[in-house]
Amino acid sequence: MRFFNVLVAATAVSAVALVPRMETENAHEAIENFVPEDDIAKLGLAGLGNLTEHEEAAVKSKAKRSGCSLFDVTIRRDWAHLIASEKKAYIAAVQCLMAAPSRVDHTLYPGAKSRFDDFIVVHANYSRSIHGTGNFLTWHRYFTWTYENTLKKECGYKGAQPYWNWGTWAHDPARSPVFDGSDTSLGSDGSFVAHNGSVAGRGAIWVPSGKGGGCMKSGPFKNMANNMGPMQPTMHGVLANPAGFYAYNPRCLKRDISAYASSTWTTTRQIITLITTRGVKAFQDNINGDFAAGNLGIHSAGHYTIGGDPGSDFYQSPGDPVFYLHHAMVDRTYFIHQTLNLPGSLTDLDGTQTVFNMPPSPETSLDDVLGMGPLGPEIKIRDAMSTLGGPFCYIYL
Incomplete structure (x- = not known):
């Protein structure tokens, strides 16, 4: 760790860039x-x-197979650390995806109207085999990367997928730069509607209304289309679409930002506890929670x-654009956990192929396949274990 002298004097370069960053960067610099x-x-x-x-040891031993290196990685950063032009570039790319026509089979998915909707379809189709499973972390890593890559290839985005650092704003998430409703946010809370909260944790946990x-x-x-579902709604007063998961049902996007949920389960202290667990089983048990125990x-x-x-919504959650910042943060916690536990973390798996078995x-197993449906090719889990391997080339700061 010879060049990680980070706890430097106040004259150090700020963590927030003053100019838009390149698509790939020299991670060493x-x-x-x-400055953390x-x-x-x-x-x-x-x-x-x-x-x-x-990585240096792998290069010296010629064990390194990927062409990715720390001299040309994409660096994912906290949404709060992006400058206005970077945020607006990301927002514009997401809006581009929402305006682009869907490419899925419309006889099967008549409600999918945009490329953005295509990601909802794929997540919904795989949901029963990617949650509470041994592939949860790697599948969502690949899914979030595929979304990022689609923003780049189809909408000209030059930046990286940002993340939402839950802990910073855990006690008042609505005030965070992600949710403050400004033109550099991903929208605001919903308008107030009296309701009786949401049912979570397979019905075991009640989240009070916000x-x-x-x-x-x-x-x-604000005016984005919410075209399919609801598929498995959890908020009081929201009913599943009687015409089916994928039937066209245009409506507004609703939010009920919950300081209760964030301050109870996503504080910085809790994130640190998650990251510093030993072994992927303990990590997954922590991140998945224990619904019966509240x-x-x-x-x-x-x-x-x-x-x-x-x-x-268990199936349809990618319909809110904050989903991808949330899952980038999930991936960030996994990334840090892995880098603190090298090299064993690159092969460490736990869990079965169905939700909580x-x-x-x-x-x-490492040879199990991660499917992306029409969004991308299948890859093996072993190719998704490192963010510098397989199709990936990114890190988190």
Whole structure:
């Protein structure tokens, strides 16, 4: 970790860039100039030190097969650390995806009207085999990367997929740069609609109503179309589409931003506890929670912080654009956990192929396939274990 001298004097370069960053960067320089703002970022830098040493050893031993290196990676950053032009470029790319026509089979998915909707279809189709499973982390890593890659290839996006750092705003998420309703946010809370909260954790956990519940009030996605579903709604007063999952049912996007969910399950302290667990089984048990014991877990809590329709819908949650910032943060916690536990973390798997092993199914293996339907090619789990391997070439700061 010889060049990770990060706890430097106040004259160090700020973590927030003054000019838009290139699509790929020299990670060595970016890391040296990065000033961590919280203990999660400090753990991340320690992990990056391990990763650098691991990559250098792999190159020397000729074990490195991927063409990706720390000299040309994409660097994913906190939404709060992007400058206005970077945020607007990302927003414009997402809006481009929402305006582009769907490419899925419309005889099967008549409600899918846009490329953005295509991602909802794929997530819904795979949902019963990608949650509470041994492939949960790697499948969503590949899904989020595929979304990022589609923004680049089809909408000319030059940046990286940003993440939503839950802990920073856990006690008041509606005030965060992600949800503040400005033209550089991903929208606001919903308008206030009195309701009786949301049911989470397979019916075991009640999340009280927040200050929203209705249509999004402001921001770049205020008027976006919510075309399919509801598929498995959880907020009181929202009913499943009687015509079926994929039937066309245009309506507004609703949010009920929940400080209860975020302050109960996604604080910085809880994120650090997650990251510093030993072994992927403990990591997954933590992130999944324990519904019967009243623990929603960080992953589900992020979805219920967004709330509404479709943000907390098990199948349809990618219909809220914050989904991808949320899952980038899920991936960030996994990335840091992995880099702190190299090299064993690159082969460490736990879990079966069905949701919490219901019905019983085989154990997940590195040779299992991650499917992306019409969005991209199949890859093996072993090719998704490192963000510098397989199709990937990115890190987190």
